[in-house]
Amino acid sequence: xxxxxxxxxxxxxxxxxxxxxxxxxxxxxxxxxxxxxxxxxxxxxxxxxxxxxxxxxxxxxxxxxxxxxxxxxxxxxxxxxxxxxxxxxxxxxxxxxxxxxxxxxxxxxxxxxxxxxxxxxxxxxxxxxxxxxxxxxxxxxxxxxxxxxxxxxxxxxxxxxxxxxxxxxxxxxxxxxxxxxxxxxxxxxxxxxxxxxxxxxxxxxxxxxxxxxxxxxxxxxxxxxxxxxxxxxxxxxxxxxxxxxxxxxxxxxxxxxxxxxxxxxxxxxxxxxxxxxxxxxxxxxxxxxxxx
Amino acid sequence: xxxxxxxxxxxxxxxxxxxxxxxxxxxxxxxxxxxxxxxxxxxxxxxxxxxxxxxxxxxxxxxxxxxxxxxxxxxxxxxxxxxxxxxxxxxxxxxxxxxxxxxxxxxxxxxxxxxxxxxxxxxxxxxxxxxxxxxxxxxxxxxxxxxxxxxxxxxxxxxxxxxxxxxxxxxxxxxxxxxxxxxxxxxxxxxxxxxxxxxxxxxxxxxxxxxxxxxxxxxxxxxxxxxxxxxxxxxxxxxx
Ligand SMILES: Nc1ncnc2c1ncn2[C@@H]1O[C@H](COP(=O)(O)OP(=O)(O)OP(=O)(O)O)[C@@H](O)[C@H]1O
Ligand SMILES: [Mg+2]
Numbered sequence: 001x002x003x004x005x006x007x008x009x010x011x012x013x014x015x016x017x018x019x020x021x022x023x024x025x026x027x028x029x030x031x032x033x034x035x036x037x038x039x040x041x042x043x044x045x046x047x048x049x050x051x052x053x054x055x056x057x058x059x060x061x062x063x064x065x066x067x068x069x070x071x072x073x074x075x076x077x078x079x080x081x082x083x084x085x086x087x088x089x090x091x092x093x094x095x096x097x098x099x100x101x102x103x104x105x106x107x108x109x110x111x112x113x114x115x116x117x118x119x120x121x122x123x124x125x126x127x128x129x130x131x132x133x134x135x136x137x138x139x140x141x142x143x144x145x146x147x148x149x150x151x152x153x154x155x156x157x158x159x160x161x162x163x164x165x166x167x168x169x170x171x172x173x174x175x176x177x178x179x180x181x182x183x184x185x186x187x188x189x190x191x192x193x194x195x196x197x198x199x200x201x202x203x204x205x206x207x208x209x210x211x212x213x214x215x216x217x218x219x220x221x222x223x224x225x226x227x228x229x230x231x232x233x234x235x236x237x238x239x240x241x242x243x244x245x246x247x248x249x250x251x252x253x254x255x256x257x258x259x260x261x262x263x264x265x266x267x268x269x270x271x272x273x274x275x276x277x278x279x280x281x282x283x284x285x286x287x288x289x290x291x292x
Numbered sequence: 293x294x295x296x297x298x299x300x301x302x303x304x305x306x307x308x309x310x311x312x313x314x315x316x317x318x319x320x321x322x323x324x325x326x327x328x329x330x331x332x333x334x335x336x337x338x339x340x341x342x343x344x345x346x347x348x349x350x351x352x353x354x355x356x357x358x359x360x361x362x363x364x365x366x367x368x369x370x371x372x373x374x375x376x377x378x379x380x381x382x383x384x385x386x387x388x389x390x391x392x393x394x395x396x397x398x399x400x401x402x403x404x405x406x407x408x409x410x411x412x413x414x415x416x417x418x419x420x421x422x423x424x425x426x427x428x429x430x431x432x433x434x435x436x437x438x439x440x441x442x443x444x445x446x447x448x449x450x451x452x453x454x455x456x457x458x459x460x461x462x463x464x465x466x467x468x469x470x471x472x473x474x475x476x477x478x479x480x481x482x483x484x485x486x487x488x489x490x491x492x493x494x495x496x497x498x499x500x501x502x503x504x505x506x507x508x509x510x511x512x513x514x515x516x517x518x519x520x521x522x523x524x525x526x527x528x529x530x531x532x
Contacts, residue, residue, distance in 0.1 A: 165399065172385045172396045178345050179383035181367035182376065183444065184400035 005137040007258035008251070013143045013212060014223075015250020016150035017043075020205035021227025022234065022242035023157065024198030029237045031174040031194035034094050037101040038079060039202050040224015041108040046072055046203020047123065047210040047219055048116050055124045065207060069200045076199025077192040079104060084195070085188065105224075113217045123210035146208040153204055154243055157197070161239070170194060226253075229273040235283025244284055294359070296321040296452060296483050297342065297375075302353035302363075304337050304346065312337055313507040315353075319452070324475075324484040326494040326515070328528055329504030335487040336380050338504075339454045343377040344370040358451060372400055376445035380456035380487070382437045386430030390421050390440055393429050397444035407447070414443040417473060435466035442473060446482075453477065455486035459493065471497050491528035495519040503528070 024039045046068055053064035083104065087097045126145060131138035161167035173180040173190040181187050206220065213219065230249045234241025249269060256265045276283065295318035304312035312334040319325045327335050340346045342355055344367035355363040362370050376397075385393050394414065398407045415422035418439040424432060429440055438458055445453050455474065459467040471493060478484045488494035495501055495515040503511040503524065511518065518524050 165395070168388065168392055168396060169399055172388060172392075175385045175387055176383050178367075179379060179385065180396070181345060182343055182371055182379065182383075183396050183448065184368050184371035185396070186366075186368045 002137050003258065005135055007254050009139050009143055011251035011254035012247065013146045014253065015247035016147050017205045017209045017223060018227045018230040018249050019243040019246025020150055020153065020201045021223060022231035022246045023239060024201050025228055025231040026237050026239055026242045027194050027198045031191045032084065035098055037105045038108065039198065039227060040220035041105045042072060042199045042202035043206040043220035043223055044112055044217060045108055047206030047215045048112055050207035050210055051121055051123050051215050061126055068203050068207060072199040072203035073196035076196035080192045080195035109217055118217060120214045120216040123215050126211055140212065142211040146212065149208055153201065226269060229269060232273060233276050233283055235285035235287035238283065238285040238287045241283050241285035241287065295319055296358060297485065298356045299342065300354040302355065304341055305350040311507050315509050317502055317509065319483055319485050321483055322481065323500065324478045324498045326498035326501045327487045327504055328491045328494050328501060333504035334507040335504050336456055339377060339456050339487060343367055343375060343454060374451035376448050376450035377454040378441045378445050378456065378458060380460065382441045384429040384437050384440050387428055389426050390429055391425040393440055393444050394447050397447040400448060410447050414447055418443055435462050438462060438470055446477065450482065452483040457487055457489055459488060459490050467493060
């Protein structure tokens with residue numbers, strides 16, 4: 001029982017992180033119709049920024065989170081406006097734009113190494129207690145914090161996209177840019193903002209996972225790929241699918257490592273991804289996946 | 293008084309392809325004007341350029357609306373001047389509900405309180421939209437989507453609405469219904485310019501008309517006169 005709970009909690013932790021990353025993939029796919037390889041590295045940058053503000057400069061944790069969030073919205077917005085949109089305007093084929101995102105991914109990764117070095121840094125603890133007990137099992141408070149904050153972020157994003165005027169406008173803009181423009185929506189700003197929100201979600205994941213995993217330049221690389229798999233499993237482009245897919249993948253992974261062998265957790269994750277592509281490409285939430 | 297909308301020496305190029313050649317037209321405030329003409333004549337290109345929805349790089353000439361030059365203005369700004377368009381093929385937001393679609397139409401309005409009243413009026417005008425207000429727009433029938441597209445334009449309280457082939461793919465009885473609504477909207481003071489393949493209905497509805505052929509305006513007149521013109525009869529009304 002103790003082991004089960006521990007495995008379950010760590011599965012939720014990493015699953016929520018995958019979910020946050022997958023949300024970004026889905027938002028970007030809906031807004032721009034493409035895949036961005038930058039998501040994982042935005043997680044890394046977010047973790048490093050959080051480390052700098054909170055760990056080095058001793059800015060209170062809440063303020064650090066907000067600062068990182070805002071900076072990352074700007075970074076995501078900037079990547080879309082400054083690079084992606086310019087290529088789109090030149091009528092570059094989507095595959096080359098995806099390549100451009102790979103370039104940006106490595107630039108961020110190496111840039112982070114240039115600024116913060118190549119050693120693993122310790123993200124200082126957020127809480128003083130070493131562990132808190134739930135159902136009689138000791139759990140790191142940062143782990144619980146990660147789960148709770150991820151879920152809150154997802155709910156807030158859901159409310160924003162679904163029930164606010166600007167969220168609805170962003171959905172409209174990604175569904176039909178021309179019609180949205182004719183309704184007075186600035187589609188360029190809306191698309192940029194979508195990338196900004198995706199970046200902020202990734203950075204949030206980075207700051208939440210930093211205290212649990214440590215901070216290093218390739219932190220986001222693997223998580224980014226797993227987040228992508230989660231998005232596919234959930235139904236690529238579907239926000240709810242992203243979250244559900246992320247949590248399922250996280251649980252699957254930790255249960256594989258806990259009860260079978262940690263050496264093969266990736267094997268299972270990617271076999272499942274392939275299975276989904278063949279058997280249910282529309283994912284759990286039935287997104288369109290086949291060309292018409 | 294200057295016309296509400298004026299298009300002068302308008303040309304449009306898709307890259308090197310010259311698709312609209314020196315079009316001149318105007319619409320006075322309160323008027324209802326139609327553009328008719330064969331497929332590929334450049335009607336959609338003209339309407340979309342007026343609304344700022346084509347690539348501005350291909351635009352030549354002068355377009356003014358309510359005293360503003362709009363020929364290179366982005367579409368969201370043009371909408372802000374009170375010019376709405378019901379697009380060819382309807383373009384409803386398929387995965388938003390009917391009501392969400394209408395609310396996006398009201399995106400630029402600041403008077404939140406009054407939007408509710410206008411929503412009610414639109415539902416009154418199109419009761420079928422009220423029955424389906426929580427349904428995804430993509431699941432509506434063609435006629436219902438057209439009503440939604442019109443409602444979405446209307447709720448922004450525009451000075452003028454452009455409609456591109458509102459009858460496209462609809463049964464005759466629905467076409468009649470749609471055109472009754474368009475007439476009613478015009479009666480209530482909204483200026484209208486519409487493109488229509490069905491020349492008979494168009495000429496029976498509008499006050500004035502322009503006939504497009506391969507990128508040019510070849511005729512323009514009051515609708516009742518166009519309807520009696522031998523060439524129009526032969527080419528567009530299917531009469532001998
Ligand atoms: N994006 C585009 N790129 C290149 N050419 C285009 C593009 N859109 C339209 N055209 C061409 O411009 C011409 C005018 O097209 P437009 O859609 O404006 O005609 P239309 O009068 O609305 O026709 P229809 O009655 O079929 O709707 C056509 O020859 C068309 O092939
Ligand atoms: Mg057309």
